[in-house]
Amino acid sequence: MTFLEIENLQKRFAHTTAVEHVQLEVSRGEFVSFLGPSGCGKTTTLRIIAGFESPSSGAIRLDGVDITHRPPNRRNVGMVFQSYALFPNMTVAENVGFGLKVAKKPAAVIRHTVEEMLNLIKLPTLGSRYPYQLSGGQQQRVALARALAIQPQVLLLDEPLSALDAKIRVSLRNEIRSIQRELGITTIYVTHDQEEALSLSDRIVVMSEGRVEQIGTPFEIYNFPRTSFVASFVGTLNILRGQVADPARGKILVDGQEVMASRGLEHARVGDGCSIALRPEVVSIGEAAEDGNRMQGTVEDVNFLGSIVRIRIRFKDNAISLDTFNNPRLSLPQRGQALTVSFPREAVLALEAPSST
Amino acid sequence: MNRGRLGSWIIILLGVMYFFVPLLSTFEFSLRYLRGVYSFEAYRIVLADPRFGATVTYSALLAFATILVGIFLVVPTAYWVQLRLPGLRPVVEFITLLPLVIPAIVLVFGYLRIYNSSSILPLTGAERTTDLLLIFSYVTLALPYMYRAVDNGLRAIDVRTLTEAAQSLGAGWPTILLGVILPNVRVAVLSGAFLTFAIVIGEFTMASLLNRPAFGPYLQNIGANRAYEPAALAIISFAITWACMGLIQVFGRGAQGPAAGAH
Ligand SMILES: Nc1ncnc2c1ncn2[C@@H]1O[C@H](COP(=O)(O)OP(=O)(O)O)[C@@H](O)[C@H]1O
Ligand SMILES: [Mg+2]
Numbered sequence: 001m002t003f004l005e006i007e008n009l010q011k012r013f014a015h016t017t018a019v020e021h022v023q024l025e026v027s028r029g030e031f032v033s034f035l036g037p038s039g040c041g042k043t044t045t046l047r048i049i050a051g052f053e054s055p056s057s058g059a060i061r062l063d064g065v066d067i068t069h070r071p072p073n074r075r076n077v078g079m080v081f082q083s084y085a086l087f088p089n090m091t092v093a094e095n096v097g098f099g100l101k102v103a104k105k106p107a108a109v110i111r112h113t114v115e116e117m118l119n120l121i122k123l124p125t126l127g128s129r130y131p132y133q134l135s136g137g138q139q140q141r142v143a144l145a146r147a148l149a150i151q152p153q154v155l156l157l158d159e160p161l162s163a164l165d166a167k168i169r170v171s172l173r174n175e176i177r178s179i180q181r182e183l184g185i186t187t188i189y190v191t192h193d194q195e196e197a198l199s200l201s202d203r204i205v206v207m208s209e210g211r212v213e214q215i216g217t218p219f220e221i222y223n224f225p226r227t228s229f230v231a232s233f234v235g236t237l238n239i240l241r242g243q244v245a246d247p248a249r250g251k252i253l254v255d256g257q258e259v260m261a262s263r264g265l266e267h268a269r270v271g272d273g274c275s276i277a278l279r280p281e282v283v284s285i286g287e288a289a290e291d292g293n294r295m296q297g298t299v300e301d302v303n304f305l306g307s308i309v310r311i312r313i314r315f316k317d318n319a320i321s322l323d324t325f326n327n328p329r330l331s332l333p334q335r336g337q338a339l340t341v342s343f344p345r346e347a348v349l350a351l352e353a354p355s356s357t
Numbered sequence: 358m359n360r361g362r363l364g365s366w367i368i369i370l371l372g373v374m375y376f377f378v379p380l381l382s383t384f385e386f387s388l389r390y391l392r393g394v395y396s397f398e399a400y401r402i403v404l405a406d407p408r409f410g411a412t413v414t415y416s417a418l419l420a421f422a423t424i425l426v427g428i429f430l431v432v433p434t435a436y437w438v439q440l441r442l443p444g445l446r447p448v449v450e451f452i453t454l455l456p457l458v459i460p461a462i463v464l465v466f467g468y469l470r471i472y473n474s475s476s477i478l479p480l481t482g483a484e485r486t487t488d489l490l491l492i493f494s495y496v497t498l499a500l501p502y503m504y505r506a507v508d509n510g511l512r513a514i515d516v517r518t519l520t521e522a523a524q525s526l527g528a529g530w531p532t533i534l535l536g537v538i539l540p541n542v543r544v545a546v547l548s549g550a551f552l553t554f555a556i557v558i559g560e561f562t563m564a565s566l567l568n569r570p571a572f573g574p575y576l577q578n579i580g581a582n583r584a585y586e587p588a589a590l591a592i593i594s595f596a597i598t599w600a601c602m603g604l605i606q607v608f609g610r611g612a613q614g615p616a617a618g619a620h
Contacts, residue, residue, distance in 0.1 A: 050521070050525055052521050052524070072521070072525055073524045073525070073526075073528055075525075076527075077525060079525040083518055085519055085521070085522040087519065088514065089537075089540040089543075099527050102523075102528045103527055147525070150526060150527060
């Protein structure tokens with residue numbers, strides 16, 4: 001059942017349209033990420049849900065109630081900011097208890113909840129510290145506890161890990177996810193980092209230039225991107241350009257070589273230009289299984305990345321990268337060497353025309 | 358390099374002399390009340406004069422009132438300009454600088470015309486309402502310093518995000534201003550307050566023309582009629598001003614901790 005509903009949201013600023021026709025239904029307890037490059041309207045959408053901006057048109061409904069025009073302090077929505085935004089004049093405990101104090105809860109209740117929250121974020125002993133005495137990761141955990149202490153209906157996080165260094169980012173994101181699961185709180189998480197979105201989310205909303213490009217599970221987004229934007233933004237991708245040879249059978253010519261796609265050529269005609277996408281990990285060296293695709297090319301480059309070796313192969317106008325696991329028993333191909341590569345039909349993603357044209 | 362360093366020392370020395378020679382001379386002169394010996398007789402006489410205590414108290418009270426009104430006026434204004442009307446900042450800054458450009462004497466004549474006893478708002482008609490007028494005029498005089506101090510303090514914290522964090526936790530405007538913003542600009546507000554205090558304590562023009570028993574007019578009155586006491590008074594008011602500056606430093610340092618602002 002839909003818990004948070006974002007209906008046909010639009011936001012225009014003086015010179016830009018930041019958000020256009022954003023439509024989303026989030027179920028109770030779901031973890032949804034907004035993923036997209038900087039400036040695509042993620043923050044604006046989140047701020048509209050929080051009530052810091054009002055939409056030019058559209059509506060926000062929370063648990064069946066229209067909150068589009070409700071001021072932010074009466075929405076019961078928890079917010080975590082990239083810059084932590086802890087109150088510098090208050091201790092950790094006072095920060096976490098702020099929302100409860102504002103709500104005029106009895107002191108004993110506040111004390112108890114604060115203690116509970118500090119245990120939840122695994123900082124039970126730091127209640128009397130001031131924010132400037134904490135590391136960035138600790139500050140963000142306190143900010144999370146502060147947002148959760150008021151038992152919000154929805155938790156909103158705007159790039160909460162961007163200001164932290166890589167190691168802490170990974171451990172804290174797992175912690176956020178496990179706390180979210182424990183509390184079963186409906187969560188919207190804004191990020192420009194595809195790895196974060198893929199590893200955390202129940203569903204991902206991929207955005208570009210104010211519009212929703214695709215909504216789906218991480219599995220769907222990664223394996224079946226619907227637009228070339230999604231395909232190229234999420235994961236590494238080979239894009240090959242060719243012409244449609246037989247739309248009914250899904251046959252495409254790439255640099256004169258035949259490639260069979262498994263789907264997506266319904267509306268094409270013979271001779272149309274088209275693009276297909278291939279993940280580096282689906283391409284392998286050597287002959288294919290019976291109905292697979294095979295192409296001949298020349299090794300252009302070999303990159304040793306540790307556990308993975310990335311090999312670049314050129315056909316004519318097109319080139320692809322493929323990943324193989326490093327295996328000390330196999331010899332690596334040499335630059336300039338002719339090589340046959342293969343990939344299954346199902347791995348060929350025929351892309352829709354970019355949505356901006 | 359040596360000559361360059363010598364040059365800067367000479368300049369520093371000249372600067373120090375420029376400030377301290379008159380001060381030391383005044384101090385030395387203030388000690389010569391009794392013929393042939395140095396003494397604090399002039400200070401004793403000044404401090405024993407009941408008008409000294411009365412005018413200092415009066416001015417101090419007015420200074421506190423001025424500070425309160427000033428904070429009440431400036432903090433929300435500067436906050437709102439920073440939060441919602443950043444485009445208006447140059448206009449507001451210009452307005453707050455006007456008291457530095459318009460002489461106090463012009464201001465006070467304006468007041469006397471507008472608020473005289475035969476006007477719609479006869480503030481000068483009674484002593485208490487004249488005090489009120491004097492407080493408002495002091496707020497105006499202190500505005501450039503107060504506004505600048507508070508504005509700098511607000512710039513040092515992330516006003517917008519802190520406001521939004523408080524809002525999302527359910528806080529309304531009074532809580533945000535008093536509980537979140539004000540404590541985090543405490544140092545800035547205090548330094549504005551001490552500057553205001555220093556200005557009000559020594560102010561002459563307004564108090565004199567509005568005919569109120571403030572410290573400034575008393576200072577002038579003594580200066581016109583006595584020899585040694587004005588020097589002693591000058592030193593005393595210097596001491597008061599310096600004490601204010603010292604307090605700014607103390608509070609500024611004390612606030613390295615919690616109220617030092619966002620990191
Ligand atoms: N207050 C504002 N005034 C004008 N333009 C804005 C404002 N906030 C955001 N924008 C514009 O809206 C677009 C989307 O911004 P934002 O939602 O912050 O993107 P993201 O969070 O995805 O990086 C950008 O082009 C940005 O410049
Ligand atoms: Mg953003």
